[in-house]
Amino acid sequence: MTARTKIEESPEALVERIALAGRAAQRVLALMSDAQKAEALRAAAEALRQDEPAILAANARDVATAEANGLSAAMLDRLRLDPARMAGIADAVAQVAALPDPVGQVIDTAERPNGLRLSRVRVPIGLIGIIYESRPNVTADAAALCLRSGNAVLLRGGSEAVHSNRAIHAAMVRGLVAHGVPAEAAQLVPTQDRAVVGAMLTAAGLIDMIVPRGGKSLVARVQADARVPVLAHLDGICHTYLHSAADPAMARAIVRNAKLRRTGVCGAMETLLIDTNFPAATAVVGDLLDAGCELRGDARARALDPRVLPASANDWDCEYLDAILSVAVVDGLDAALDHIARHSSHHTDAIVTGDAEVADRFLNEVDSAIVMVNASSQFADGGEFGLGAEIGIATGRLHARGPVALEGLTTYKWLVRGTGQVRP
Amino acid sequence: MTARTKIEESPEALVERIALAGRAAQRVLALMSDAQKAEALRAAAEALRQDEPAILAANARDVATAEANGLSAAMLDRLRLDPARMAGIADAVAQVAALPDPVGQVIDTAERPNGLRLSRVRVPIGLIGIIYESRPNVTADAAALCLRSGNAVLLRGGSEAVHSNRAIHAAMVRGLVAHGVPAEAAQLVPTQDRAVVGAMLTAAGLIDMIVPRGGKSLVARVQADARVPVLAHLDGICHTYLHSAADPAMARAIVRNAKLRRTGVCGAMETLLIDTNFPAATAVVGDLLDAGCELRGDARARALDPRVLPASANDWDCEYLDAILSVAVVDGLDAALDHIARHSSHHTDAIVTGDAEVADRFLNEVDSAIVMVNASSQFADGGEFGLGAEIGIATGRLHARGPVALEGLTTYKWLVRGTGQVRP
Incomplete structure (x- = not known):
């Protein structure tokens, strides 16, 4: 409750505030060109490389706390960063920058007998919420995939990785902002208060989709409590x-x-x-x-x-x-x-x-x-399927199935071009 | 409670029973050819024409009850059938039979450097639940669209239209069964107990998608209570x-x-x-x-x-x-x-x-x-967009947006064809 008292607002008010800021930033992002978005992500990758010493120092604090708290060897391994892993994180962001922009792709077109010309074009989903556990690389991966596809993102990582996530996020935002992406397009949830996760899951109309990244219990909790659509997989049997x-x-x-x-x-x-x-x-x-x-x-x-x-x-x-x-x-x-x-x-x-x-x-x-x-x-992997990267593998049946990458982070709209047609 | 006592099972048990029967029937339907499904739907349309007198008699009972209960003129108009409307219902089923089968369509293909050949093909979603109000035509329209796209369907209409829906459903099933579609592929929920709607909305894993058809309060209730994915629109402002x-x-x-x-x-x-x-x-x-x-x-x-x-x-x-x-x-x-x-x-x-x-x-x-x-x-209409028919217009952002017809009632799977590849 310390965190909640400190920020002096309810979890619901906090989520509303940051979600509205994210949605406003998304509207700016949506109007940026492919080249601008790619350039901003390349700058974010470069900032991650520049900040490697600061990020590793922040990660060392998290690891020391986790060791003192007796975290399992497997969780410590997921949490721990080193120069090789840091290079991998920055490279992954640069690779996402190099992927083709799905926004604006024309899915299909038609001309009706009355002369109306229809087309379906890919557009961003809007504001994506990522809820994840101890892996700090998710902060960079998920932010890069969401931004590449024109979405704003709210990142809510595990408390074990709080200093690592802040350092990674700060580096990326510095690179992004230098190229015109509003800082609010990729926000780290500013508190570890667990009630904020519940407020995110029920923020229908404010958050467009939630992606849980982590173990089965996290995903099951998200699926059970969410009022916002969830893209997730539970088991791989x-x-x-x-x-x-x-x-x-x-x-x-x-x-x-x-x-x-x-x-x-x-x-x-x-x-x-x-x-x-x-x-x-x-x-x-x-x-x-x-x-x-x-x-x-x-x-x-x-x-x-x-x-x-x-x-x-x-x-x-x-x-x-x-x-x-x-x-x-x-x-x-x-x-x-x-x-x-x-x-x-x-x-x-x-x-x-x-x-x-x-x-x-x-x-x-x-x-x-x-x-x-x-x-x-x-x-069974987005990279092996040639998708360049993946936000996860979906075992639900709607929207996207199997490896989900940039296309799965978009939706579409119908454009109708007329010359004055009225309906009989 | 009369209905529930009579069938001697809880709403949850009822939904589980009919959903499992629907899922088994869907697996049979999924293996039927395009021509078989089209033929069965044409037979369902013909059976609707043959049964017109019985359906109109059943509808007259519903209308008389509704008038005695003081339903509004607008609701009576939605409920009432006449020979012209009956012809329209049968024609709509025949038109859906004539639409191209979306199942098996190849969305895209790729060959990987290691020789793996990938394709994404459209498959049915599975079991669709339709929850609707007083319009009896929804029974025929929704069943036809779901079956044409290889899905089984649970139909839960309003109590005002119970006799009309039973007569329409009986005619269609007679035509479908004569051409090899299992009767359980299109089931009318056998009770008007309102708790059954709640059980449908929470039947995640048994029902794959819920489509509410009706007024704003129905749609809002479905969206608020559903644990199953919902395809819906609320307002058209x-x-x-x-x-x-x-x-x-x-x-x-x-x-x-x-x-x-x-x-x-x-x-x-x-x-x-x-x-x-x-x-x-x-x-x-x-x-x-x-x-x-x-x-x-x-x-x-x-x-x-x-x-x-x-x-x-x-x-x-x-x-x-x-x-x-x-x-x-x-x-x-x-x-x-x-x-x-x-x-x-x-x-x-x-x-x-x-x-x-x-x-x-x-x-x-x-x-x-x-x-x-x-x-x-x-x-803004599926017919005007050339989709042939529509299950509704979606204002959500995931899966399908705008007029939703057969394609929106499918999902896809990834097919991977190898020659012995193992992952390095």
């Missing part, structure tokens, strides 16, 4: 199905990569489905066990190797984000589709098969944001 | 700005049409902004007054004609849906843009001008779903 006609060597390589390249990413495979007629099941399972992966299987999977542990009912709905994998043996494509329909989180699901008809049925019938044939699910 | 370079004859024709062609539609003009240098202001105002339109103006508008009444502050934010118009005289384009930014509901705003540069600035700077030059705002 990704399946790989080895069809009977899968090439064994390809299957082994894809399975190892999909599970073990990085186990903590949302595109990592969490369940392996092996067709009862796939000829190299023992080898696939052996590869993973030899690499130190824990396998939890149904009865037929356990029969493949005595090291496979028994799976419980929960295992089929579990996102391990670790070197653990559930494994089931299934009787053909339909059984695999049924399992995926029941247990997938609709993030990314893959098949390995040499049969083109089976591949087409899988692509057609699996209802996930990303459906893959003969590739590792770890490719 | 549409402006027309007569620029100094507007052709006087064109301006007079557009203003009369935008206000008076039909005053009850959401695209009707509600505020007229007249540039202080527009030369025919007195004629424009006189036209409307002579036609019986009430004008409420600021001081300068009142000086144009003594019949103009004084406007109060509320008038600038009022959707009259009647032969009433607020009128302000403004000093140039920037003043008009400021007024619109402050008071528009972001539905449709229009300018009349002969100056191409001014037109471009207006198109660029007005942040509304539809922005028009030299045309009547009453063209």
Whole structure:
């Protein structure tokens, strides 16, 4: 409550004040040219490089506090910056500056029999609220993506990273303002009062979209409480199905990569489905066990190797984000589709098969944001898809699905050009 | 409570049961071909024609009850069916059958340097909930649009129209089932218990999108209570700005049409902004007054004609849906843009001008779903835009904006075709 007393306004009044300032700044940003926005972001990247010593010093304060508070090693790793990470943050901002501006792109056009000429053009969404945890790089990444697409942004990072975020934000704003972007276009929420998050989530009409970036509990809380539209993903329970006609060597390589390249990413495979007629099941399972992966299987999977542990009912709905994998043996494509329909989180699901008809049925019938044939699910990533950067991967069904980058941060308007038409 | 006792299940259990049945039916529908879906909808249209006597008899029961209950003349008019309206309902279903199927359309494709081939294809959203009031035609329109785009639908109409809706629904389902569409793909909610609406609004994960169709209080309630994404529009506070370079004859024709062609539609003009240098202001105002339109103006508008009444502050934010118009005289384009930014509901705003540069600035700077030059705002309609039909006009910013038809009832998925790629 100290913070709230200090600023002498309610969380709702604070959010209204900064949101209205953000919306006013967005209207200025919306009229800036592509070249101006890109130049301002390049200046922000340069300011981040210039301020590296100050940012690292601020980060050291945050890390010391976090260590004294006994934060986990994983959280400390997310929080900690070093010169290499700082270079990565500045480079990412410069890369976003180099992406094509989605604003003004014409989606489609039509001419009506009465002579009215219609076009749909991309426009910014407006004011985006980002609610995130301990990673300071989100401050720079999210601000760059929002501004590149003509949106203003309210950044509400975790209290662990408060000094790091302030230093990163100060550097970026210095670069942006030097090139005509109003400072209020990218605002850091000026208090860590948790009630401000609740006020952001309910600020319908003031904030146009909320993007939560962080663990499952943060995203679930945002989805439960928000009155503002939310772009988010919850789980990545990704399946790989080895069809009977899968090439064994390809299957082994894809399975190892999909599970073990990085186990903590949302595109990592969490369940392996092996067709009862796939000829190299023992080898696939052996590869993973030899690499130190824990396998939890149904009865037929356990029969493949005595090291496979028994799976419980929960295992089929579990996102391990670790070197653990559930494994089931299934009787053909339909059984695999049924399992995926029941247990997938609709993030990314893959098949390995040499049969083109089976591949087409899988692509057609699996209802996930990303459906893959003969590739590792770890490719589920905006950069790998050629989008340049991503604000996140959406598992909701509306607005945008899968990797979301600049296009997903825009909406459109209809332009109608007439010559005096009135409606009969 | 009678209805609830009779069906012996809670509103939440009822919604879960019918939603799961709808989702299962949607998976069948998703695999039907374009031709099959079109044929089933044509059969539904034919069944509506065959059942006209039964539907009109059911409607007569609803109308008699409504008259006994003292419903307003406007509500009775929305409820009442006659042979002409019945023909219109069946024709609309047949027209939706003739529209191109959006499902399977390829939005874009890409090939990555590693050989992965990406495509984004349109897929149905899933299960759509429609919550509407006394118009029985919504039962047929909404079901046809949802099914044409591969979605299952839960229809929850008003209690005034319960017999009409049941008769329309029974006819359609007979035609659909005869061509392989599961009956559960288009379900009428089997009770008028109001708690069921609340259960639908909170059925996240079971219902993918809610579309409210009806008055402002219905839409506001849905937006306030829904945990499921909502596609809706609240107000149509549409402006027309007569620029100094507007052709006087064109301006007079557009203003009369935008206000008076039909005053009850959401695209009707509600505020007229007249540039202080527009030369025919007195004629424009006189036209409307002579036609019986009430004008409420600021001081300068009142000086144009003594019949103009004084406007109060509320008038600038009022959707009259009647032969009433607020009128302000403004000093140039920037003043008009400021007024619109402050008071528009972001539905449709229009300018009349002969100056191409001014037109471009207006198109660029007005942040509304539809922005028009030299045309009547009453063209704001899916049919007029060539979309064939519309489920509504969205004034939200995400997913779809302006007239929403079949494309707005789809989402997309990413298909990734590889040849064994693993991520480095």
